[in-house]
Amino acid sequence: MADRIAINDLSRHASSTETAVRASVERVLASGWYVLGRDGEAFEREFAEYCGTDHCVGVANGTDAIELGLRALGVGAGSRVATVANAGSYTTTALAALGAHPVFVDVDPDTKLMDPDRLGRVVEEGNLDAVVVTHLFGLLHDMEEILRVASRGGVAVFEDCAQAHGARRDGRRAGSFGAAASFSFYPTKNLGALGDGGAVVTGIPEVAERVRRLRQYGWESKYRISVRGGRNSRLDELQAAVLRAKLPLLDGWNARRREIAARYSREIVHPKVRCPEVHGEEFVAHLYVVVSDDREALRAHLAEASVLTDVHYPVPDHRQPCLAELGPWPGLPVTDELAASILTLPCYPELSDEEVARVIFHINTW
Structure with a gap:
């Protein structure tokens, strides 16, 4: 029987990146600083520049990135958020943690992405607080159309880019269109770490600062909590260093x-x-x-x-x-x-x- 063709093969990926990844890990080990250090800060700068956004905040995983990003935009208990139902329940899981209510929008049969016409009907019904657009399977949505539809109701748009690292339309990359966006760096992603990891990118400084506080207990300074809903959700230095090695x-x-x-x-x-x-x-x-x-x-x-x-x-x-x-x-x-x-x-x-x-x-x- 012929050799098995796997759905994915991380061992091959590890072999192809071993030299660069090993050097990155050894650098972090030698530094003696493993959380919120120089590699984390450098990766945030480099990934923000790559995405074409002003800010990137590393967090523990992609689902936290959705939750904390939406929380930073003001989504909370009782909020109604338009999303799709065919993307693995990750956004719905984040909404449940926020106490928000999903408003499911059907998808286009060809692209499998949120149908803008159906979104338009939901927006026209009113009582909507945000839209989460998932760039499913790596296909960047027509964000100009989505933003146009959402603007009719004055609704913020959040991009779920967990499967679309680097996707580009008209010179702009996934994550640079909405008020904020989330990324996952789970090992099988197009840009994957050696474990869990995530990030929120945004062009709004207040949103970025709010996410920074939320990822570390809601602190505005050490042990002083100014934001409710915070938790321990930090991208550690090892993962940040690995992601820096892979990003180019x-x-x-x-x-x-x-x-x-x-x-x-x-x-x-x-x-x-x-x-x-x-x-x-x-x-x-x-x-x-x-x-x-x-x-x-x-x-x-x-x-x-x-x-x-x-x-x-x-x-x-x-x-x-x-x-x-x-x-x-x-x-x-x-x-x-x-x-x-x-x-x-x-x-x-x-x-x-x-x-x-x-x-x-x-x-x-x-």
Whole structure:
């Protein structure tokens, strides 16, 4: 049997970055300073510059970044926040921690991103406090359209960029459009640490300062708490140093991901498999997701051929048992249809051309 093609392979990634990462870790170990030190400060500067924002605040993980970023924008108990239900429940988890209420918006069947027309209807209904736009699977939304729709209701827009590090549209990168944005640096992300990590980026100094206080107990100075809702959520020096070592390589990795995705989209030709269109720099191919009405049969066929797959995500937020008591929820027909038919194929920078060809062959011969 041919060697297995994994959905992702962090061991290959570790091998390709070992020299730079090892030097970064050793530098931190020698410094004797492991939290909120020089590497953390340097990474915040460098990542803000990369994103095209004025401020970056490192936090412990991507979900904290959503929660603390939204809290810094004034979202709290009783707030109503528009979001999608097909993105793994991360925003919904953050909203629950805030005591806020999700207002689910259905998605476009092709992009799988929030449908601006449906968002417009929600905005027109009023009583909305914020919008969280998720750049799902690495595709940067048409943010000019989203901002135009949200502005009709005077609603702040927050970007969830956990899957879109480096995605660019009209010269601007993900995270630079909204009032603030969150990033995750979980190891499988386009820019990943050696553990959990996250960040909030923003062009608003007051928001950045509020996040800085919230990530460390709400302190305005040591042991003096000025902001409620704070916690211990700091990006440690080891993770910051690793991310600094990897950041210069990110655009190259994204280009390779995009190359693999484009080849899939051009060469997978099967009447029962629908592929994404070929995109430009607005897509960083964090995940490559196809649609098939016979998903389980396709998945079994690929598994037999030693090609591993996954489903991102099988249970939409409005179908999660923990949210049942907050319903009934409005119908989300596109979201439900996609949840039953999407399938994620292997797509990561270290995937070889031969492996890509094997994936394509096994799908086309299904």
